[in-house]
Amino acid sequence: MNNILRLTQLKEGDRAVVVELTLSNAMRRRLQDMGLIKGTVVECVGKSPLGDPAAFLIRGAVIALRSEDSDMVLVEYIN
């Protein structure tokens, strides 16, 4: 059973744990500084009216990410 998916694919209320960041350079570091590293638990708390960006709960803060960026974060689904 493969529970790996992209962060973008999370639906509202879904929780997942970060498996890998496939971004490079500045944006990688920026997300890491927000606390998004391997092992971090994230929750999708909602999408904007047009579906993109989406908001994620990361270590107690709500951060909005565009699909281009959240596509580059692989996560493992947890219930």
Next chain:
Amino acid sequence: MGMTRMSMDEKSVDTEFVVEKKNPSDKVIALAGNPNVGKSTVFNQLTGLNQHTGNWPGKTVVNAQGYCSFGGQRYVLVDIPGCYSLITRSGDEEIARDFICFGNSDAVIVVCDATCLERNFNLVLQVLEITPKVLVCVNLLDEAAKKNIELDLPKLSAKIGVPVVGTTAKNKKCLNQVFTGLVSVFNSLKDSPPLVVSYPSYVEEAIAILTPEVEAICGDAVNTRWVCARLLDDNESLVKAISNYVGCDIAKNKKIAFLLEEIKEKLAAKNSSFEQMKDDMVASFINKAEEICSDVVYFGDAAYAKKDRKLDKIFTSKLTGFPIMLALLLAIFWITITGANYPSDLISKGLFWLEEPFLDFFVMVGAPKFFYEPLVLGVYRVLAWVVSVMLPPMAIFFPLFTLLEDFGYLPRVAFNLDKHFKNSCACGKQALTMCMGFGCNAAGVIGCRIIDSPRERLIAIITNNFVPCNGRFPTLIALISMFFIGAATGLFSSFLSAFFLTLLIVLGIFATFLFSRILSKTILKGETSSFVLELPPYRKPQMGKVIVRSIFDRTLFVLKRAMLVAAPAGLIIWLMANITVGDMTVLAHCAGFLDPFASLFGLDGVILLAFILGFPANEIVVPIIIMAYMAQGNILGINDLDVLKQLFVDNGWTWVTAINVMLFSLMHWPCSTTCLTIKKETKSLKWTAIAFIVPTIAGLILCFIFTNFAHLFI
């Protein structure tokens, strides 16, 4: 230290910022922290100053300084822009980084948000890596208490080895603690040494390899361990800034390059890489923050943010997100228009009633006509118009807008509109700078520093003028009421005015999208860049404070600026209207010259001249038009909108003219202050010129199309 900041890269520092000590013994304190943790509020409380505050990340984009003293020691407090990390990308964060790293401050206060301590601690740990002179100020304790979050601050302090104080910045009592905390920072009263995050052993070995060489170059100018770690981080911009600071290009030093190469080979031999090492280094900080906070923060209620999520659902859902945005805009305008109506009328009547006594007074004391006529009929009249028409809407709009800002609604606007900005290849944070433009376009342009990518920042700067500032929408309101509401009265009419105004604003926002897109397909080609936006918790706005602050700080400030410009403009326009060359006044000559061109766009020479003369401030466009028309006729008492309308109609206005004036007011060159700000922000005449031309062309095209379209039917 013996180092100066003279050699600093111009781009990497806020070159205009100099810490001004009033006394050599003053201690310089940097106030750092994540965006939107209440730094500016703490700063204001400590210094008694009035830095503008708001509930959205990026409110402070430039350093501000203030003074305070405690126990005989004077402090210079520097409020720096919020940042998540010292490894940064955007301009405002670079300012913060450079001040913390190289600002030679005597101590750093890191302000944290008690409701989100873990995320905040990454920065605390990073600052501790540079300097042990740190005071951690855990702010917003009241918000945390409301959410049932408890914090054990003494334990936290013991863990990190520096003083920790808790504050609720809204309550002044806690602030003495900040000073006591500072005193103990300087006296090093703590038993345990300040915490420095340790890296995995292989990273520590690499640091040890670099240390002797870095020490030889930097001496004690900067923290050696920190520089070594940054070399391993391979952070180009920061290494460059360090190099400038110590006056030697570290990255180009042959020995260091050799050592770094050696480290790289060692890593490769172990199947690792620099990239992996970087990840491990970041993770050290994040994990340490998690470890510390899990021990000192207790969540009494797992669903502590339930209320925020509920509100988010209302403000950002598919169904209600946009309707609520429009409704709020409409409501704000409606309250502004309705509320401003009566006081505006009263002030106007009062000020124009005073005109005659003034004239009588000058006649009585025997003042010469060439002295008092320009003074009263020129300067005074324009001032009276500006005060009566501008003051009431501003005094209502600013507080209302500030309430929304304090509440935390603006980031949600950015969240909702981001997709449109993305389609225009622009940044979603442009929505925030757009909102600032409502207050003042110059402020909006400065605010564009929150946008990381230079390309997207330029787009935001160039298109900021499509949102009408406070100097413009009273003009719009006046024209709407004159030409489109007319007979309708009462509740319905003010609602209709608000509706028309909202339509115009939406048009402006649409133009922002369109021109952002055109710019990114033409002269500012490029890929859409990444975008990270924090949606902060909602906070209850402090009503009383908001009202007092926005009236005294913003309204009066903007009004003062408008009046300073209006007075000389009033004089010039009176002179133009009264000095005759040949058989016509100078004004008539100018207007006549512009007339053929202006009529192409459904305007007339006087209107275009008024916009040109209104370059210093948009507030004076309508009074110039009035005065120019009055110089040709002889109408007294312009305090009545109906009389004014008659004046305009007598001078050939139709509803088409009125719409054209509104469109042109919405889209024409930015005012002089904004242009100067654009020049300062972009450091380029070319982009300033483009920011001048783009909205002007947009306005002219729109007026041209509308005029010709309307004439098909008339």
